[in-house]
Amino acid sequence: MSEAVHPAAKSAYRRILLKLSGDSFGRPGETGISVTSVDSIALQIKNIMRSGAQLAIVVGGGNILRGRALAASPNINQATAHYMGMLATVMNGLALHDCLESVGVPSRLQSAIRMEGVAEPFIRRRCIRHLDKGRVVILAGGTGSPFVTTDTAAALRAREIDASVLLKATRVDGIYSDDPEKNPHAVRYSEISYQDMLVQNLGVMDAQAVHHCKEHNLPIIVFNFKKAGNIERVIAGERIGTRVVSPAQLSEARVDTTTG
Ligand code: UDP
Numbered sequence: 001m002s003e004a005v006h007p008a009a010k011s012a013y014r015r016i017l018l019k020l021s022g023d024s025f026g027r028p029g030e031t032g033i034s035v036t037s038v039d040s041i042a043l044q045i046k047n048i049m050r051s052g053a054q055l056a057i058v059v060g061g062g063n064i065l066r067g068r069a070l071a072a073s074p075n076i077n078q079a080t081a082h083y084m085g086m087l088a089t090v091m092n093g094l095a096l097h098d099c100l101e102s103v104g105v106p107s108r109l110q111s112a113i114r115m116e117g118v119a120e121p122f123i124r125r126r127c128i129r130h131l132d133k134g135r136v137v138i139l140a141g142g143t144g145s146p147f148v149t150t151d152t153a154a155a156l157r158a159r160e161i162d163a164s165v166l167l168k169a170t171r172v173d174g175i176y177s178d179d180p181e182k183n184p185h186a187v188r189y190s191e192i193s194y195q196d197m198l199v200q201n202l203g204v205m206d207a208q209a210v211h212h213c214k215e216h217n218l219p220i221i222v223f224n225f226k227k228a229g230n231i232e233r234v235i236a237g238e239r240i241g242t243r244v245v246s247p248a249q250l251s252e253a254r255v256d257t258t259t260g
Helices: 035-050 078-102 124-132 150-160 194-199 207-215 230-235
Strands: 015-020 054-059 107-111 136-140 165-170 191-193 220-224 242-245
Touching: 015 035, 015 150, 035 054, 035 078, 035 230, 054 078, 054 124, 054 150, 078 107, 078 136, 107 124, 124 136, 150 165, 150 207, 165 230, 191 194, 194 207, 194 242, 220 230
Parallel strands: 015 054, 015 165, 054 136, 107 136, 165 220, 191 242
Antiparallel strands: 220 242
């Protein structure tokens, strides 16, 4: 991710749920946490806070461990593997919390798995109170239950805290008809309905998360967080990445082959 920080425009959204996958915390192809990457995220978040938005962040853990990576292990129960994955998200949350503090962003870390020594428990009302006071709330530990992903946690938390949008930060420019790295004819959708995303099984986000958003008409925006200035553009309401909305909210032009 570039370290360039652009001036913040006013936020188009009152309360934002940002989903940061574990990939954002590491280096491509490597396991673990890259402090340079986390510092860079912290600076981007500092800029988001200048836009006047309230921000809660659900952190993933895939840079450290995903439960399914241990699926073949005969001696580790699948549920245990998923709990290990959830603990990985707490490590990313701890790193982000400190890096945010180091750049002067007031923040709190809440975990769905209780561990009072390092994080507050996730308590919906307390989370909202922090947001109302202008603190970033980092939500770690996923849902606290195994067999799902932090995408589902993001959708559930977005609903719980009454977020106006779920921003899904990725390394690609949005949702494509096919894998753009394998198929040169793949096109990027500027918009897609929840239903089409589910039917086409596009794999950007887990189906449960999309279902939750669909039921409650919560817009999802999938965008490239690694491009300098993109987060500011999304928050200002610019049409970049891919918007996932109900059919009634779709506009005419849905396919866009430009990057953004
Ligand atoms: N996980 C879980 N329950 C949850 C959230 C996450 O069991 O509510 C586990 C799951 O094993 C997952 C891992 O934690 O693979 C890390 O989360 P995720 O894969 O969503 O991280 P990301 O892909 O966003 O880096």
